[in-house]
Structure formats: C-alpha cells, structure tokens
Amino acid sequence: MKRVLLLLLLFFHSSLFAQDAVSILKKSEAYLRGAQSTAEMSITTVRPSWERTMTAKLWNKGTEMSCILITGPKRDAGTVFMKNGEDIWNFVPAIKKLIALPAALVQNWMGTDISNDALINAGSLTVDYTPSVIGSKVISGQDCWVLELLPKPDAPVVWGKVIAFIDKASYVQLGGEFYDEDNFLITEMQASELTQFDGRKLPKIIKMIPSEDTESYTIIRYESVDFTTPIPDSFFTKSNIKNVK
Amino acid sequence: MLKLAWRNIWRNKGRSIITIAAVMFCVIFAVVLRSFQVGVWENMIHEIVGNNFGYLQVHQKGFWGDQSLDRSIDLSSTNVNPLESAEGVDRLIPRLESFSLLYHGSNTKGALVMGINPETELPGLQLHDILIEGRSFSNNDSVIVVSEGLATYFKVGLGDTLLFMGQGFHGAAAYGAFPIGGIARMTNPELNKQLVLMPLSKAQYMYNSENRATTLVVAIDDGTDYAAVGDILKKTTSKSLEILEWKELFPEIIQTIEVDMAGGRIFVTILYFIISFVLLGTVIMMVAERQREFGILVSIGMRRSTLAIVTMLENIILIMGGAIVGMAVVKPIQFYFKYNPIDLSGQMKEAIEQYNFEPKLYTTTSFIINLNHGTIIFCIGVLVSLYAVWKIMKLNPIESMRS
Numbered sequence: 001m002k003r004v005l006l007l008l009l010l011f012f013h014s015s016l017f018a019q020d021a022v023s024i025l026k027k028s029e030a031y032l033r034g035a036q037s038t039a040e041m042s043i044t045t046v047r048p049s050w051e052r053t054m055t056a057k058l059w060n061k062g063t064e065m066s067c068i069l070i071t072g073p074k075r076d077a078g079t080v081f082m083k084n085g086e087d088i089w090n091f092v093p094a095i096k097k098l099i100a101l102p103a104a105l106v107q108n109w110m111g112t113d114i115s116n117d118a119l120i121n122a123g124s125l126t127v128d129y130t131p132s133v134i135g136s137k138v139i140s141g142q143d144c145w146v147l148e149l150l151p152k153p154d155a156p157v158v159w160g161k162v163i164a165f166i167d168k169a170s171y172v173q174l175g176g177e178f179y180d181e182d183n184f185l186i187t188e189m190q191a192s193e194l195t196q197f198d199g200r201k202l203p204k205i206i207k208m209i210p211s212e213d214t215e216s217y218t219i220i221r222y223e224s225v226d227f228t229t230p231i232p233d234s235f236f237t238k239s240n241i242k243n244v245k
Numbered sequence: 246m247l248k249l250a251w252r253n254i255w256r257n258k259g260r261s262i263i264t265i266a267a268v269m270f271c272v273i274f275a276v277v278l279r280s281f282q283v284g285v286w287e288n289m290i291h292e293i294v295g296n297n298f299g300y301l302q303v304h305q306k307g308f309w310g311d312q313s314l315d316r317s318i319d320l321s322s323t324n325v326n327p328l329e330s331a332e333g334v335d336r337l338i339p340r341l342e343s344f345s346l347l348y349h350g351s352n353t354k355g356a357l358v359m360g361i362n363p364e365t366e367l368p369g370l371q372l373h374d375i376l377i378e379g380r381s382f383s384n385n386d387s388v389i390v391v392s393e394g395l396a397t398y399f400k401v402g403l404g405d406t407l408l409f410m411g412q413g414f415h416g417a418a419a420y421g422a423f424p425i426g427g428i429a430r431m432t433n434p435e436l437n438k439q440l441v442l443m444p445l446s447k448a449q450y451m452y453n454s455e456n457r458a459t460t461l462v463v464a465i466d467d468g469t470d471y472a473a474v475g476d477i478l479k480k481t482t483s484k485s486l487e488i489l490e491w492k493e494l495f496p497e498i499i500q501t502i503e504v505d506m507a508g509g510r511i512f513v514t515i516l517y518f519i520i521s522f523v524l525l526g527t528v529i530m531m532v533a534e535r536q537r538e539f540g541i542l543v544s545i546g547m548r549r550s551t552l553a554i555v556t557m558l559e560n561i562i563l564i565m566g567g568a569i570v571g572m573a574v575v576k577p578i579q580f581y582f583k584y585n586p587i588d589l590s591g592q593m594k595e596a597i598e599q600y601n602f603e604p605k606l607y608t609t610t611s612f613i614i615n616l617n618h619g620t621i622i623f624c625i626g627v628l629v630s631l632y633a634v635w636k637i638m639k640l641n642p643i644e645s646m647r648s
Binding site for chain 2: 050075079092094095110112
C-alpha cells in the first residue's frame with residue numbers, strides 16, 4: 001500500500017512538475033507579448049571589423065500573428081516579414097515582390113545572428129516545444145528556472161533543444177541556449193537592462209551570440225513597446241503587407 | 246666533294262624537286278597540325294584568360310578559396326597605389342563579382358553578377374565590342390547587360406526588367422530590379438550562359454558593398470611578361486592582399502591543355518612514322534634509279550666511301566632545302582588561319598562548346614614550332630639517307646651495272 005502511494009505520489013508529482021513547466025513558459029511568453037504589442041527597436045550586427053545597425057518596427061498579436069518592418073537603413077527600408085498562422089511572407093520593395101517563406105527557416109535573418117525562426121516564431125515556443133523544469137540558476141542576480149524545451153514530434157522547428165532561463169519573480173526570460181539536433185550549442189541569448197515598457201518590466205537589450213565565433217554578435221535594443229494600442233486582425237494579411245507602416 | 250654533290254643535284258632536277266617536295270610537305274603537315282593545336286590553346290588562353298579574367302588578379306587574402314563578399318577588398322582603407330604604379334602595370338580594374346537568383350515572370354535562374362566599370366575594362370568586357378543588341382552603360386546608369394544565353398533563357402529583350410535576389414556583404418539582403426539595356430555575346434561560352442553585367446556602383450549598392458571590390462584585375466602593359474609583373478607585385482603587396490596568376494586561378498585549364506597536348510604528341514608521333522616511310526621511299530627510289538651510275542663510278546675507281554659521302558651531302562642539301570622551304574611556305578598558312586580561324590559547325594561545335602571552348606580553330610604563328618618540326622624532319626631525313634650509304638657500301642659494280 002505504501003509503495004502504491006509512493007508511486008502515485010511520484011506520478012502526480014512529476015505530472016504536476018510538467019504542468020508547471022508549461023505554465024511557466026506560457027506565463028513568460030504571455031508577459032512578454034501581452035494581448036498585442038507594437039515595438040520599435042534597433043538591431044546591431046557586430047563582426048570583427050565591421051558593424052551595421054538596422055531599425056525595425058515589430059507587431060505581435062496572439063501566438064499566430066506577427067509582423068516586422070525594416071525602417072532603416074534606406075537601402076533595406078520597407079522590407080516586411082509577416083507571419084499569420086502557417087503562412088510567412090516577405091515583401092521586398094526593391095523588387096516589389098512578395099516571397100513566401102518556409103515555416104522553418106534555418107538561415108539567419110538579414111545577416112544578423114538572429115535566426116529567421118527566432119524572429120518569426122518568437123513567443124510561440126509553447127506551440128512547438130514540450131518544456132520541463134530541469135533546475136534553477138541565478139542569472140544577473142535573479143533566481144531563474146531552467147527550462148529544457150524539446151520539440152514536439154512533427155513540429156516544424158529548427159532547434160533540437162532549447163534551454164530557457166526564466167526569472168522566478170517576474171517570469172521574464174533572461175537567457176536562452178539554442179541547440180541543433182546533434183546537441184551542439186548554436187546560439188546563446190542574453191537579456192539585460194530590465195526597463196519599464198508600457199507598465200511592464202522587460203529587458204531592453206537582447207544579445208544573440210553565435211557559439212562558433214566569439215567576436216561576432218547581434219544586439220537588439222528595444223526603444224519602445226506599446227501593449228495597449230489594439231491591432232486589428234486584418235493588419236496581418238497578405239493584402240496589407242505593402243501598406244505596413 | 247660539295248661541288249660534286251651540288252652538280253649531282255642539278256643534274257637530275259626532277260628527282261631533286263621530288264625529294265624537296267616530299268620533305269617540304271612533311272614539314273608543312275607536321276607544322277600545321279601542331280600549329281592548330283597550340284594555336285587553339287593560345288587563343289583560348291588569350292580570349293578567356295587575357296581578355297576576360299586577366300593574367301593577374303588581386304584579391305583580399307583568402308577570397309579565391311571562399312568566394313564570399315565578406316572577403317572583398319575595402320577600397321577606401323586599402324592602399325593599392327604601390328600596385329598600380331608598379332612596373333609593367335597599366336591599371337587596376339575593380340570588379341564586384343557575386344551570385345544572384347534572377348527572376349522574370351515565373352522563371353528563375355542563378356546568375357553570375359559582375360559589377361564593372363566598362364570604360365576601364367579589359368577587351369573581353371569592352372561592351373561596345375560584345376553587344377549584339379542595345380547599348381553599353383556608364384557607371385551612373387542603372388541598366389544591365391545580360392549575356393545572350395540568359396536573354397534566351399528568360400525570353401527577354403531590351404527594356405524588360407530582371408529581378409535580383411541574393412545575399413550581400415555580411416548577409417545583407419541583396420535585392421534589385423534592373424531593366425535590360427543590352428544583350429552581349431561573351432566569347433567564353435560558360436559566361437555567355439550566366440553572366441550579368443551591371444555598373445559597378447549599382448552592384449556595390451545592391452550587395453551593400455559600397456567602396457568594395459572582390460577583384461582587382463591587373464591590366465599589364467602590352468608586351469610585358471605577366472609572370473615578371475606578378476613577381477614584382479607579390480613583393481610590393483601588403484599582407485592582406487593576394488596576387489594570383491591565371492595558372493593558379495584556373496588550374497583546370499592547364500590540366501586540360503596538358504591532356505590535350507599529350508594526345509597531340511601521340512598523333513604527331515604517328516605522323517612522323519608515316520613521314521619516315523615517305524622519305525625512305527624517295528631515298529630507295531633514288532638509289533634504285535642510280536644503281537647503274539653508282540656501279541660505273543665504283544668500277545672506274547671512285548672509292549665507295551667518297552661516293553657515299555657525296556650522296557649523303559646531296560641528300561642533306563635536298564632535305565635541308567625542303568625543310569627550309571617547308572618552314573617558310575607554312576608561315577603564310579599559319580598567319581592566314583590565325584586571323585581567319587576555321588569555324589566549326591554542327592555536332593563538332595556543340596561538343597566543343599560543352600567544354601567551354603570557343604568552337605573555332607586558330608593557328609599559332611610561333612616560329613619555334615616550325616623550327617622544331619623542321620629539325621625533327623631533317624633528322625629523320627638524314628637517318629633514312631643512311632640507307633643510300635649502306636646500299637653504296639655493299640654495292641657490287643658488275644651486278645648493278647647490269648640491272
């Protein structure tokens with residue numbers, strides 16, 4: 001009887017724990033995203049003897065809709081990437097052409113260290129991955145959960161494993177590690193400078209560091225985030241892509 | 246004895262002329278054969294390497310191994326003046342070379358994009374010479390010139406717009422839309438299938454590579470040896486740049502030449518066997534004709550060795566004459582086909598174009614070939630003349646006079 005109880009306890013405990021990981025991740029993503037959000041940011045790519053800064057505007061609604069517009073420099077301004085459900089489009093003003101992109105793009109986005117996947121599927125890790133808590137770690141003074149995310153079978157993802165560090169107090173993700181299917185670390189993410197944006201405390205700076213090259217990295221700097229202005233669903237449609245401003 | 250030999254030659258003009266003619270045609274055949282072989286290569290190297298790629302190129306170190314725009318030369322921070330002013334260097338020609346996916350309608354095709362400044366380019370890229378339609382561009386224009394093959398593939402003509410999708414410097418998006426201003430026929434068949442030429446400044450903008458060039462082609466002064474210029478440049482260049490000769494740039498051309506030359510040598514060897522027997526034939530004929538004469542000469546007291554030397558001298562004079570005449574006569578032929586190459590047609594043309602060669606047969610005018618083959622045939626001639634010597638030495642005067 002004791003044994004059965006123990007087994008039951010173990011069973012419940014582990015399932016509770018798993019439940020916990022999902023809710024942590026969901027809470028974290030919901031916190032980051034809000035019901036909808038509009039953000040302005042600059043993206044700086046740094047290479048040993050060269051660097052480049054782009055400015056961009058990002059719209060998000062729910063887990064399925066997102067859109068990013070490049071606002072500078074001039075030669076790239078007007079380029080739009082849009083995701084709505086399974087569809088991902090890229091509008092290129094230089095050739096006035098709409099290009100459909102595959103759901104899981106391995107390449108990096110516009111020469112940065114941000115993968116296309118991370119950008120377009122940002123905030124939808126719960127959709128494609130099964131999380132579990134594997135420990136705790138203190139990151140820049142904050143006690144964090146360490147979540148291991150493994151892709152669900154048949155999920156259209158590029159990573160073999162993702163480790164996320166989520167602040168226990170604020171549910172803000174402060175770090176991440178992205179592994180390929182052979183368990184090699186490809187990219188590391190570090191979030192810092194927690195700042196108030198429209199009533200929420202969020203990292204102002206996100207640094208993406210590819211593991212193969214120590215002198216190269218990309219910094220995303222949030223200039224503003226707006227969680228209140230509503231965005232209509234029609235914004236995230238193919239026909240609107242040329243009018244995104 | 247020389248006088249005797251000389252007189253003998255003039256005594257029977259017909260026979261002498263036949264011998265001279267035999268030697269002459271042998272020389273002509275051998276030289277023409279080799280001239281075509283060497284000439285085709287010479288022309289190919291000149292056309293493809295000299296006029297399109299240059300005998301020498303300057304790159305950022307490591308570019309040739311990994312041809313990425315990330316390894317292009319920053320012209321604003323790299324000092325290329327010492328290279329430009331080096332002895333034997335006429336000018337440096339900046340080019341930006343990269344790849345792009347071209348779109349037109351629902352067709353797509355990968356293409357080699359070359360940003361050039363036509364005013365300073367090599368002869369092979371002098372647009373007004375290679376255009377078959379349309380016009381050239383200046384550095385400020387925003388039209389492109391596509392190769393004939395691409396225009397055919399996309400079924401486009403002047404004024405149609407091609408869309409470019411590629412990756413620029415450090416992964417920047419490289420998109421562009423350019424109208425076609427001209428269609429050019431490139432002498433290099435491979436380039437003729439996939440080359441797009443655009444103004445250097447436009448290519449630099451599209452590939453986010455302002456003030457950059459992937460390649461600096463070294464235009465050398467006329468008549469200068471590129472290898473010598475290359476050595477000078479290698480000494481003057483900075484550490485960040487590399488100077489490559491065409492043999493390093495295109496080792497596959499050298500290999501192909503070597504294989505082809507080996508084949509050619511086998512062919513020429515076979516030709517020499519045939520030539521040897523032709524010459525031997527004339528010598529045998531000569532000896533047979535003069536059996537009676539030799540017999541009389543020996544029986545009236547001429548020493549066999551003297552007779553043999555005289556005959557040998559005759560032959561040497563005739564063969565040498567034939568070889569010299571042959572070498573001289575073939576010269577105009579060489580010149581004619583150098584400037585009026587044989588145009589191949591039909592299947593032969595297709596087969597050769599597949600190997601990226603121009604389907605034309607040129608000759609070389611290098612005199613070394615004439616000299617080489619003249620000498621070889623002369624030696625063969627002397628060798629077969631020994632038959633006459635051998636015949637004379639074992640001559641039986643009575644029998645030979647009876648015959």
